[in-house]
Amino acid sequence: MEFLPFALPEIGEEEINEVVECLRSGWITTGSRAKQFEQEFADYLGNNVQALAVNSATSGLHLALEALGVREGDEVILPSYTFTSTAEVVRYLGATPVIVDVDESTFNISVEAIKAAITPNTKAVMPVHFAGLACDMEAIIQLAREHNLFVVEDAAHAFPSTSGGSLVGALGTDATVFSFYANKTMTTAEGGMLVSKRSDVIERAKIMRLHGISRDAFDRYRSEAPSWFYEVVEPGYKYNMPDVCAAIGIHQLRKIDRFQKKRQELAVRYDSLLKSFPVVIPPKAVPGDKHAYHLYPIRIKEEAGISRDEFIQEMSKQKIGCSVHFIPLHRQPVWRDGYKLTREDFSVAERLFNSEVSIPLYTKMRETDQLRVVDAMKKVFGC
């Protein structure tokens, strides 16, 4: 029996051919393909957003906060139930991540917890759309408006998700950042996209993305006039996306609606196959909204008589890969010790973490693969 992975990218001949063409073209770093990818990504989202391709979602989040002027002394509210990127970028800028608990039914940041954490130093809030299920953005945007806070969405899981009928990324928040890491809903191997309707955010991030240089290499290369001159106007970063990666992204983007349908189809089938299992199936999007289903996070009920760790062990014996999302930030030494976070203050995230397991979900998964996962689970639970 072959090992069945927990996640797998779907790379077609289109991506491969585009990468090869890019390699043969003589221009492999950021250039026309990155520009095309940005334009097509912005067009997909609509609502006049602008998009900047970057080399990871982490760098996109960093650029977004930097462009909004987040700095030392500022506090940024974010959920414990996320990947460390969400908090680390706050620290890059010398600001303080204020880590709060989540909502038990959605795994997403609790609006009440945000409210309770606001101080005169709060500058921004970073909702994370866990697994691809959008946060209650209407409530978060309303709260942010009342307290004059920026909203920067960590949408690493959420392409293409909707909230209130609009695509995440086109909701009019200050910035939204998507990830194209290898196991996300679409990939460029490594990469991310920063999107915003705010020209000031985009302009600033564009300069900071490439060393703080006022004109990028590709513009200089294309320029008819002598193009050796450039000016460094800020101490920037090196966060640009190479064309070799954008070449993959251009074709992944064209498949994203099919990818989303496939993920949803698999999720709906899991929902019904696991109905009588001692597990809590993942929360669904509200009617009319779209769930990107980056993950299929189940919770093992106590009545199952088996721990989450034992479950993963048993599945692995049957050659099926599982994962855990996430080890909450309040358990990670850097955040736990640095901010004196205790498990008691994160009772919901604790309960979620102790029972959560993400089972295989990816677009190349066949129905027979899925049945194999369910059969293995049947054996583990003895049901």
Ligand SMILES: *Cc1c(COP(=O)(O)O)cnc(C)c1O
């Ligand atoms: C994957 C992920 C990131 C980081 O994405 P990169 O593109 O690898 O930098 C950030 N936040 C969350 C919630 C993620 O899952």
